[in-house]
Amino acid sequence: MEHAANTASLYEQYVTELQRIADVRYSAAVLQWDQETYMPPAGAGFRAQQIATLSELAHSRFTQPSFINLVNELSDRKDLHDAGQKNISLSKYDVEQQAKLPSAFVRRLSETVSRSFNAWMDARRQNDFRVFLPLLGEVVELKKQEADMLGYESHPYNALLNEYERGSTxxxxxxxxxxxxxxxxxxxxxxxxxxxxxxxxxxxxxxxxxxxxxxxxxxxxxxxxxxxxxxxxxxxxxxxxxxxxxxxxxxxxxxxxxxxxxxxxxxxxxxxxxxxxxxxxxxxxxxxxxxxxxxxxxxxxxxxxxxxxxxxxxxxxxxxxxxxxxxxxxxxxxxxxxxxxxxxxxxxxxxxxxxxxxxxxxxxxxxxxxxxxxxxxxxxxxxxxxxxxxxxxxxxxxxxxxxxxxxxxxxxxxxxxxxxxxxxxxxxxxxxxxxxxxxxxxxxxxxxxxxxxxxxxxxxxxxxxxxxxxxxxxxxxxxxxxxxxxxxxxxxxxxxxxxxxxxxxxxxxx
Amino acid sequence: MEHAANTASLYEQYVTELQRIADVRYSAAVLQWDQETYMPPAGAGFRAQQIATLSELAHSRFTQPSFINLVNELSDRKDLHDAGQKNISLSKYDVEQQAKLPSAFVRRLSETVSRSFNAWMDARRQNDFRVFLPLLGEVVELKKQEADMLGYESHPYNALLNEYERGSTxxxxxxxxxxxxxxxxxxxxxxxxxxxxxxxxxxxxxxxxxxxxxxxxxxxxxxxxxxxxxxxxxxxxxxxxxxxxxxxxxxxxxxxxxxxxxxxxxxxxxxxxxxxxxxxxxxxxxxxxxxxxxxxxxxxxxxxxxxxxxxxxxxxxxxxxxxxxxxxxxxxxxxxxxxxxxxxxxxxxxxxxxxxxxxxxxxxxxxxxxxxxxxxxxxxxxxxxxxxxxxxxxxxxxxxxxxxxxxxxxxxxxxxxxxxxxxxxxxxxxxxxxxxxxxxxxxxxxxxxxxxxxxxxxxxxxxxxxxxxxxxxxxxxxxxxxxxxxxxxxxxxxxxxxxxxxxxxxxxxx
The missing domain is CATH 1.10.1370.30 (Neurolysin; domain 3)
Known part of the structure; x- marks a missing residue:
C-alpha cells in the first residue's frame, strides 16, 4: 500500500515535470508560428535567440539527471497503471535519445536554423540557391554531428530518419x-x-x-x-x-x-x-x-x-x-x-x-x-x-x-x-x-x-x-x-x- | 590587468544570463499578445499554464543564488565601465526585490490572473460584476500577500506602487x-x-x-x-x-x-x-x-x-x-x-x-x-x-x-x-x-x-x-x-x- 502510494506520487512528479517541459516546448512553437505569420521583419534576430533559449531550456530540463533518475525509477515499478507504464517506457527512450545531445548543441542548432530559414527566404526572393548555400552548409554540418552523437548502424542517415519515424532505416x-x-x-x-x-x-x-x-x-x-x-x-x-x-x-x-x-x-x-x-x-x-x-x-x-x-x-x-x-x-x-x-x-x-x-x-x-x-x-x-x-x-x-x-x-x-x-x-x-x-x-x-x-x-x-x-x-x-x-x-x-x-x-x- | 579581464568576463556572464532571462520574459509576452489577439477560446486553459511556467522560470532563474552572487560580486568592482555599473546597480535592486517572492507564488499569481482575465471578459459580456468577483477576490488576496512579502512603510499599497514607479508612495x-x-x-x-x-x-x-x-x-x-x-x-x-x-x-x-x-x-x-x-x-x-x-x-x-x-x-x-x-x-x-x-x-x-x-x-x-x-x-x-x-x-x-x-x-x-x-x-x-x-x-x-x-x-x-x-x-x-x-x-x-x-x-x- 505504501509502495503504491509512493509510485503514484512519483508518477505525479513525472507528469508535472513533463508538462512543465511541454509548456516550454509549446511556447517555442507559439514563437515559431508568430515568426511565420505576423512577426515584423526586424524582429527576426532577437526572435531566433528567444526560440533558441526556449529550446535549450526544454532540452536541458528534460535531460537533467534528477528527471532521468525519476523516469528510471518509475520504469521499474510494476504497480504503475497501464497508461503510466506506456508513458514511462516512451519517456525512457526519449530521454536516452535526447541525453546524447548536449544542450549547447541544441541551442546552436536552433539559432542556426532560424538564420537559415531567413537565408532560404532571401534565396527564394532572389531565386538564387547560392544565397542559401552558406547557412545550409552549416545546418548540414550540424545534422551530421547530430547523427554521430545519436549513433547509428550502417548509415548516418538512419539516425536522422529515426528521429521522425522510429525504426525507419x-x-x-x-x-x-x-x-x-x-x-x-x-x-x-x-x-x-x-x-x-x-x-x-x-x-x-x-x-x-x-x-x-x-x-x-x-x-x-x-x-x-x-x-x-x-x-x-x-x-x-x-x-x-x-x-x-x-x-x-x-x-x-x-x-x-x-x-x-x-x-x-x-x-x-x-x-x-x-x-x-x-x-x-x-x-x-x-x-x-x-x-x-x-x-x-x-x-x-x-x-x-x-x-x-x-x-x-x-x-x-x-x-x-x-x-x-x-x-x-x-x-x-x-x-x-x-x-x-x-x-x-x-x-x-x-x-x-x-x-x-x-x-x-x-x-x-x-x-x-x-x-x-x-x-x-x-x-x-x-x-x-x-x-x-x-x-x-x-x-x-x-x-x-x-x-x-x-x-x-x-x-x-x-x-x-x-x-x-x-x-x-x-x-x-x-x-x-x-x-x-x-x-x-x-x-x-x-x-x-x-x-x-x-x-x-x-x-x-x-x-x-x-x-x-x-x-x-x-x-x-x-x-x-x-x-x-x-x-x-x-x-x-x-x-x-x-x-x-x-x-x-x-x-x-x- | 588580470583583475580587469576578470571583471569583463564576469560582466559578460551577467549579460548572457540576463539576456537569457529576457528571452523567457519576452516569450511570455508573445504568448500574452497572442492570447489577446488571435488565440482560439478553447486554448485558454493550457495557455494560462504555459505563461505561468515561463513566468516561474524567468523568476527562479533571476533569483537563483549563483546569479545573485554574480551581481553582488560585480557591484563591488570599481573597474567596470559606466554602463556596466549602472546595469549592475539596477539589477542588484531588482534581484533583491524579486528574491522576496517565492517562485511558486509567482506561478500561482500568473495562473490566477490568467483565469481572472477570462472571468473579467465573461463578466463584461454578462454586464455583471458578480461574475468577476470570486477571481478578483483571489487576485486581491494575492496582491496583499505580495505587498507583505515585498515589505513597506506606513501603507501596504506603497509596496505595489513601488513596483510600477520606484519611490512612489x-x-x-x-x-x-x-x-x-x-x-x-x-x-x-x-x-x-x-x-x-x-x-x-x-x-x-x-x-x-x-x-x-x-x-x-x-x-x-x-x-x-x-x-x-x-x-x-x-x-x-x-x-x-x-x-x-x-x-x-x-x-x-x-x-x-x-x-x-x-x-x-x-x-x-x-x-x-x-x-x-x-x-x-x-x-x-x-x-x-x-x-x-x-x-x-x-x-x-x-x-x-x-x-x-x-x-x-x-x-x-x-x-x-x-x-x-x-x-x-x-x-x-x-x-x-x-x-x-x-x-x-x-x-x-x-x-x-x-x-x-x-x-x-x-x-x-x-x-x-x-x-x-x-x-x-x-x-x-x-x-x-x-x-x-x-x-x-x-x-x-x-x-x-x-x-x-x-x-x-x-x-x-x-x-x-x-x-x-x-x-x-x-x-x-x-x-x-x-x-x-x-x-x-x-x-x-x-x-x-x-x-x-x-x-x-x-x-x-x-x-x-x-x-x-x-x-x-x-x-x-x-x-x-x-x-x-x-x-x-x-x-x-x-x-x-x-x-x-x-x-x-x-x-x-x-
Missing amino acids: VELLDNTFSRLQEPLRNLLDRISRCPQVDDSLLHQHFPEQDQWQFSMQLLEKMNYDLQAGRQDKAEHPFTTNFSSRDVRITTRIDEQDLSNMTYSTIHELGHALYEQGLPADQYGLPLGEYASLSIHESQSRLWENNIGRGMPWCQSFFPVMQHFFPKQFGGRSAEQYYRAVNKVTPSLIRTEADELTYHFHVIIRYELEKSLIGGTLSVEDIPAFWNENYQKYLGVTVPDDRRGCLQDVHWSHGSFGYFPTYSLGSLYAAQFFESAKTAVGQLDEKTAKADYSDLLQWLRQNIHIHGRRFNSEELCKNVTGEGINIRYFMQYAEAKYRFIYAFQTEGIAI | VELLDNTFSRLQEPLRNLLDRISRCPQVDDSLLHQHFPEQDQWQFSMQLLEKMNYDLQAGRQDKAEHPFTTNFSSRDVRITTRIDEQDLSNMTYSTIHELGHALYEQGLPADQYGLPLGEYASLSIHESQSRLWENNIGRGMPWCQSFFPVMQHFFPKQFGGRSAEQYYRAVNKVTPSLIRTEADELTYHFHVIIRYELEKSLIGGTLSVEDIPAFWNENYQKYLGVTVPDDRRGCLQDVHWSHGSFGYFPTYSLGSLYAAQFFESAKTAVGQLDEKTAKADYSDLLQWLRQNIHIHGRRFNSEELCKNVTGEGINIRYFMQYAEAKYRFIYAFQTEGIAI
Missing part, C-alpha cells in the same frame, strides 16, 4: 521505394498513352478574398473545431499546435489556381483533426502526442486525397465552389472538376503534384539527403543533383532554383529525414481508408452529403485517441490487420485512374 | 492629487459656465475598414517603424514588445466614434515610439528598459494630447481624415474638429475622458485601490464605492457595471498601483512638451506639416536612449530643469481651454 526505405517504383511506372505508362484530362477550369482567376472565405467554409464543413483552432496566411502551409485545444493551420493563396489552396487546406485540416483528436488529459505526455510523422501524414493524405480528390467529395463541394465562383464554374460539372483535380502529369513542384508522380518527388529528395548526410554529395552540388534527377525520374527540366531545390522549407528548418514520411503517409492512408470503408457503412454516400462525422469518429477511436501508444507498424496492424503494404495504394490508384483515363485493366504486378 | 500621491484638484476644479467650473462645444461631427458612422486604413496611415505618418512593429485588433488597446525591434500595438474600433480609435492609436503609438527608441544593444539589460511607467505614460500622453489634440496636428490630419471620410467631414474645418476632440464633459469611461476630467477617473481608482489593499474596502463593495465616487467627483450616475467598475482590464491582470502613473504621465508630458518647444524650433509649424522628425529625435536623445539610467524625477530634472510640477500641465490646459471655451483669464492659483 535506409534499408527499409530502399526496399519500399524500389517495390513501389515498378507498379507506379507501369501505371504512369498506361496513363501516358491515354488522352490527357482537361484541367483548364482550375486555371482561371480566383480572387484571394473569395478563396479565403471558401477555405473557411471548407474547414467548418469538414469538422475542424474553430473554437480550438484557426487559420492564417503564411509563406508555407503548415499545422502547429500548442495543446490539442489550440491547433492552428496556415494556407497560401494563388489567385491563378484554386486547387493549390483547396488541397493544401484539406491537407492541413487532416493534420489538425489528428491533433485535435489527441487526448487532452495526456497534455505534454507521450500518450498525448502523435504516433509518428508517417501516421500524421496518413491523416493529412487521407483527407486530402482519398476523401478530397474523390468523386463523392467533389459531388458535395462543387456546388459550394459554384456558389463562391459562379462565373468560373457556371455550367461546369462536379465530374469535370473531379477529373481536373486528378490530372496526372510530371511537374516541378512537389506540393502541386498528382498522387502518382508525388512519390518520385519524395524519392529524389530521399536519394539526395541520403547522399548528403552520407557524405557522397556536397552542398554545392545540390542544384545539379536536383536538376539531373528531375530529368531522370520525371522527365522535366528545372528552369530555376525557386522551382527547383529552393521550393521546400524543410532543409532550412534542419528537417533531414522528413520527406520519406510523406510517401509512407500516402501508403498508410490508402490502407486505413480501405479499413474505414469496411467499418463505416456507406462512407461514399455520407461523403457525398458532406457528412464526415462517422469517418472522423472512426479515426478518433482507432488512431487519434491512442497518441503514441503504438508505433506506426503496430497501429497499422491493429487497424488494418497487417503491416504497411503498397498493394492498397496501388489498388486505390489503379481503380481511380482507370476510371479517369479509361484504360483497359491489365492487372497490377506488385 | 501614498504620501506623495495624496500630496500631488490634492494639489492638482483645486486648480482643476476651478478650470472645470469656468468651462462649465461657457457654451458647450459641438462634437456631433465625431459621432457619425465611420466604417471599420476605413478606420483601420486611416489608422495605418496615421501610424506611418507619425514615424512608427512598421518594419519593427505591427498593429492588430484586440478587445483592449495595448502596447507590448519582445525587443526594441518588435514593438506591437493593438486597437479597437467603434464605428460610431472616430476619435475613440484615433486617440487610442496615437496613445499606443507614443508608447511604441518609446520602446522602439530604447537601445537595442542593451537588450534584456536595465539600460535597455523603460525608465518607469509614468515616463512611459508621459510618452503616450505627449503624442496623444499635447500633439494629437493640438491645433497644428488637427490642421495637418484633418485633410487626411476628409480623404478617408469625405461624406462625414465634407464642408467641416480642422478647427471644428479641434474643438470637438477637446470637448470637456464629465463622463463614465476613463479612456474616452477629456484631459481634465481624466484625472478624476484616476483619483477614484487610486482611492479605491488604496482602501482595497489597505483592507478598509472589501471586494464585494467595489461597485458601490465606484458608483458613489463617480457621483461625487464627476457628478455622473453609473448605469451598469460594464460602464462602471468593469471597464478597465487592469485589476484582472493584477495591476494594482498602475492607475496613478497615468496622471503622473500627463503631468510629465506637459512638462516635457514645454521643454521640447524650446529645444525644437518651430515645433507647431513642423507639426502642422506632419513633420515629427525633430520632436522624435529630441525625445530619443533626451529620454528614450537612456533606458532606465535615470528614475522619473532624475530624468525630469535633466530634461526640464526641475522635478514634477503641476504648473506645466495647468498652464497648458488653461491656455488650451481658454481658447476653446473663450472664457476670461482669471489666473490660476496652484
Whole structure:
C-alpha cells in the first residue's frame, strides 16, 4: 500500500515535470508560428535567440539527471497503471535519445536554423540557391554531428530518419521505394498513352478574398473545431499546435489556381483533426502526442486525397465552389472538376503534384539527403543533383532554383529525414481508408452529403485517441490487420485512374 | 590587468544570463499578445499554464543564488565601465526585490490572473460584476500577500506602487492629487459656465475598414517603424514588445466614434515610439528598459494630447481624415474638429475622458485601490464605492457595471498601483512638451506639416536612449530643469481651454 502510494506520487512528479517541459516546448512553437505569420521583419534576430533559449531550456530540463533518475525509477515499478507504464517506457527512450545531445548543441542548432530559414527566404526572393548555400552548409554540418552523437548502424542517415519515424532505416526505405517504383511506372505508362484530362477550369482567376472565405467554409464543413483552432496566411502551409485545444493551420493563396489552396487546406485540416483528436488529459505526455510523422501524414493524405480528390467529395463541394465562383464554374460539372483535380502529369513542384508522380518527388529528395548526410554529395552540388534527377525520374527540366531545390522549407528548418514520411503517409492512408470503408457503412454516400462525422469518429477511436501508444507498424496492424503494404495504394490508384483515363485493366504486378 | 579581464568576463556572464532571462520574459509576452489577439477560446486553459511556467522560470532563474552572487560580486568592482555599473546597480535592486517572492507564488499569481482575465471578459459580456468577483477576490488576496512579502512603510499599497514607479508612495500621491484638484476644479467650473462645444461631427458612422486604413496611415505618418512593429485588433488597446525591434500595438474600433480609435492609436503609438527608441544593444539589460511607467505614460500622453489634440496636428490630419471620410467631414474645418476632440464633459469611461476630467477617473481608482489593499474596502463593495465616487467627483450616475467598475482590464491582470502613473504621465508630458518647444524650433509649424522628425529625435536623445539610467524625477530634472510640477500641465490646459471655451483669464492659483 505504501509502495503504491509512493509510485503514484512519483508518477505525479513525472507528469508535472513533463508538462512543465511541454509548456516550454509549446511556447517555442507559439514563437515559431508568430515568426511565420505576423512577426515584423526586424524582429527576426532577437526572435531566433528567444526560440533558441526556449529550446535549450526544454532540452536541458528534460535531460537533467534528477528527471532521468525519476523516469528510471518509475520504469521499474510494476504497480504503475497501464497508461503510466506506456508513458514511462516512451519517456525512457526519449530521454536516452535526447541525453546524447548536449544542450549547447541544441541551442546552436536552433539559432542556426532560424538564420537559415531567413537565408532560404532571401534565396527564394532572389531565386538564387547560392544565397542559401552558406547557412545550409552549416545546418548540414550540424545534422551530421547530430547523427554521430545519436549513433547509428550502417548509415548516418538512419539516425536522422529515426528521429521522425522510429525504426525507419535506409534499408527499409530502399526496399519500399524500389517495390513501389515498378507498379507506379507501369501505371504512369498506361496513363501516358491515354488522352490527357482537361484541367483548364482550375486555371482561371480566383480572387484571394473569395478563396479565403471558401477555405473557411471548407474547414467548418469538414469538422475542424474553430473554437480550438484557426487559420492564417503564411509563406508555407503548415499545422502547429500548442495543446490539442489550440491547433492552428496556415494556407497560401494563388489567385491563378484554386486547387493549390483547396488541397493544401484539406491537407492541413487532416493534420489538425489528428491533433485535435489527441487526448487532452495526456497534455505534454507521450500518450498525448502523435504516433509518428508517417501516421500524421496518413491523416493529412487521407483527407486530402482519398476523401478530397474523390468523386463523392467533389459531388458535395462543387456546388459550394459554384456558389463562391459562379462565373468560373457556371455550367461546369462536379465530374469535370473531379477529373481536373486528378490530372496526372510530371511537374516541378512537389506540393502541386498528382498522387502518382508525388512519390518520385519524395524519392529524389530521399536519394539526395541520403547522399548528403552520407557524405557522397556536397552542398554545392545540390542544384545539379536536383536538376539531373528531375530529368531522370520525371522527365522535366528545372528552369530555376525557386522551382527547383529552393521550393521546400524543410532543409532550412534542419528537417533531414522528413520527406520519406510523406510517401509512407500516402501508403498508410490508402490502407486505413480501405479499413474505414469496411467499418463505416456507406462512407461514399455520407461523403457525398458532406457528412464526415462517422469517418472522423472512426479515426478518433482507432488512431487519434491512442497518441503514441503504438508505433506506426503496430497501429497499422491493429487497424488494418497487417503491416504497411503498397498493394492498397496501388489498388486505390489503379481503380481511380482507370476510371479517369479509361484504360483497359491489365492487372497490377506488385 | 588580470583583475580587469576578470571583471569583463564576469560582466559578460551577467549579460548572457540576463539576456537569457529576457528571452523567457519576452516569450511570455508573445504568448500574452497572442492570447489577446488571435488565440482560439478553447486554448485558454493550457495557455494560462504555459505563461505561468515561463513566468516561474524567468523568476527562479533571476533569483537563483549563483546569479545573485554574480551581481553582488560585480557591484563591488570599481573597474567596470559606466554602463556596466549602472546595469549592475539596477539589477542588484531588482534581484533583491524579486528574491522576496517565492517562485511558486509567482506561478500561482500568473495562473490566477490568467483565469481572472477570462472571468473579467465573461463578466463584461454578462454586464455583471458578480461574475468577476470570486477571481478578483483571489487576485486581491494575492496582491496583499505580495505587498507583505515585498515589505513597506506606513501603507501596504506603497509596496505595489513601488513596483510600477520606484519611490512612489501614498504620501506623495495624496500630496500631488490634492494639489492638482483645486486648480482643476476651478478650470472645470469656468468651462462649465461657457457654451458647450459641438462634437456631433465625431459621432457619425465611420466604417471599420476605413478606420483601420486611416489608422495605418496615421501610424506611418507619425514615424512608427512598421518594419519593427505591427498593429492588430484586440478587445483592449495595448502596447507590448519582445525587443526594441518588435514593438506591437493593438486597437479597437467603434464605428460610431472616430476619435475613440484615433486617440487610442496615437496613445499606443507614443508608447511604441518609446520602446522602439530604447537601445537595442542593451537588450534584456536595465539600460535597455523603460525608465518607469509614468515616463512611459508621459510618452503616450505627449503624442496623444499635447500633439494629437493640438491645433497644428488637427490642421495637418484633418485633410487626411476628409480623404478617408469625405461624406462625414465634407464642408467641416480642422478647427471644428479641434474643438470637438477637446470637448470637456464629465463622463463614465476613463479612456474616452477629456484631459481634465481624466484625472478624476484616476483619483477614484487610486482611492479605491488604496482602501482595497489597505483592507478598509472589501471586494464585494467595489461597485458601490465606484458608483458613489463617480457621483461625487464627476457628478455622473453609473448605469451598469460594464460602464462602471468593469471597464478597465487592469485589476484582472493584477495591476494594482498602475492607475496613478497615468496622471503622473500627463503631468510629465506637459512638462516635457514645454521643454521640447524650446529645444525644437518651430515645433507647431513642423507639426502642422506632419513633420515629427525633430520632436522624435529630441525625445530619443533626451529620454528614450537612456533606458532606465535615470528614475522619473532624475530624468525630469535633466530634461526640464526641475522635478514634477503641476504648473506645466495647468498652464497648458488653461491656455488650451481658454481658447476653446473663450472664457476670461482669471489666473490660476496652484
